[in-house]
Amino acid sequence: MQQVELTKALYRAFFHEWAEQGFAALSLERVAARAGAGKAAIYRRWSGKLQFADEAINTLALKMAAFEDKGSLDADVRAFHLRLRTVLRHPLVRRILPDIHAEAARLSEMKAISERVAQARREEASKIIERSIARGELPQTLDRSVALDFLPSSIYWRMVVIKNTLSADELELHAKGTTAALRALSSSH
Amino acid sequence: MQQVELTKALYRAFFHEWAEQGFAALSLERVAARAGAGKAAIYRRWSGKLQFADEAINTLALKMAAFEDKGSLDADVRAFHLRLRTVLRHPLVRRILPDIHAEAARLSEMKAISERVAQARREEASKIIERSIARGELPQTLDRSVALDFLPSSIYWRMVVIKNTLSADELELHAKGTTAALRALSSSH
DNA sequence: TGTGGTTGAAACGGTACCGTTCCAACCATA
DNA sequence: TATGGTTGGAACGGTACCGTTTCAACCACA
Structure with missing residues (x-):
């Protein structure tokens, strides 16, 4: 036993x-x-x-707590960023997560793990996008894939790639920029 | 000898x-x-x-070729993304760059190397931002630091973190979203 | 030619680590 | 109590790799 x-x-x-x-x-x-x-x-x-x-x-609890509907795209993005910042501040996460990404470029089994980690987060991120579409804030024709690139990327870049902290003001700007990016997207197909 | x-x-x-x-x-x-x-x-x-x-x-030639002025923020961002995509497609770069970022979280000497790599690119990126401000496309009060986060991050996320390819159409959307994000930023100080 | 210095492949002595084995301790059952 | 099976720390035999040393080859100079 x-x-x-x-x-x-x-x-x-x-x-x-x-x-x-x-x-x-x-x-x-x-x-x-x-x-x-x-x-x-x-x-x-x-x-x-x-x-x-x-x-x-x-x-690990890969299933993030579901995001409650904050009522608008702006507020949802802000909440998503806030949570992402919290996760990426964790001393183990901020070292292991980029290592997974680096290793995934070398090892197919690690790529599978990386994809699994990303999938859970992508599902929650998708809900934010779909809710916004349902509210009429984003167009139905939105390219979901590119939208999902924009949602986490600037925070990830700042904290993981550049390794600088993010103040509350900067977080606000990141949310503002991300929201504007999402609004500017529409499918070209 | x-x-x-x-x-x-x-x-x-x-x-x-x-x-x-x-x-x-x-x-x-x-x-x-x-x-x-x-x-x-x-x-x-x-x-x-x-x-x-x-x-x-x-x-390595860390000094990127200077970006010629494409005449508008849109065109400059598109050109920057195109070049970034090219760089990140290189089989050695797409494996070594994320490894540098991962290692930088563990080793201060590697963090110094990572910063040096980033610095050269940031200088060229800054020129794009400054030119756009000079043209009156972006406000003088723009938060440069956050703008510099937005410029490369969605492409990096897509290619390095998610490890998916970027079609020409998607590249176009990424440039569009990034430009919109930059336009939405203004300093809150 | 002789001398001194540099260079670099191969060998060296030592350590870290691998995957496996050993065997004492423990548990369950008859 | 005896028996069989499981568990897990310590030891094992073997390999990879480290930083250093050896020494033949080469060069420059007197």
Whole structure:
């Protein structure tokens, strides 16, 4: 009977090592040591690093809390950005998420994980777009795919790529710019 | 007298290994083997991985060709996006660039490299913004920092984070949305 | 030609880490 | 209590890789 507490400790250690070393250099021996375990405990649960990562990611609440309807596109975008900023500030997330993206360019299994992470977020983002269309704020002909690019991208760029903080004023500007971008889009097909 | 051709071969090998393995897992022994060299050739030139990376990045033409003035914000943004798409399609760039960003979250020396890479691009991007202000298309009070977030971010998100291609039509929409975002910004200070 | 210095592939000695094995401890069952 | 099975830390045998050393080849200069 595997110990549930040990499995949890292993997941915690795995995330910490992932954040510190990156996936490529992550050592299962160090994960085991960090969790106060031996490697057999890891190999009895997972066949290797990729499966460990895959299932570690699964333990996270990938399903974001549903966004409540704020009543307008502006307000919805602001709320989405605020939450995204909060997520991207987390010390583990802000190191692991870009590492997933980098690794996804090298490893197809990691690409699959990256897509799964993105999918959950995209579903919630889509609701914002669809609600806005239903309210008549955005056109029915909106290119959803490009709209979904605009929704998170400027915040991601600022916090993950440039690695600068985002003040409340800047967050406001980002929401304003993003909303304007969404309004400017319409399908060209 | 160190052989110039060997130094070049080492840089080429380094970039290839970086793209394939990521910086964290990059092995100087493999770089040497790939270049048909021994490790002493590496250690006589560079003290280790970080210095090698630092100087390898320096060998690239970081100074982008200056953007010629296309006459309007729309056209400038379109041209900027087109070039960014081209750059991000390069098989080495699309693997190394996100890896730099991921590593920058772990290693301060890599953060310095990442900032240097970004700086060259930001200078050219700034010129687009300043020209547009000079033409009267954008307000003098524009928040430059947020504007510079919007300029590359949707393309980066699409190509590097989501890892999907960008058609010509979509590129057009991205430029349209980005331009609208820039127009919507004005400083709140 | 002899001398001194530089260069770089191959070898070296040592460590980290891999996946596997060992075996004591524990649990369930007859 | 005895038996069989599971679990997991420690040890194992092997490989990759590190930074350093060796030494043949080469160059420049007197």
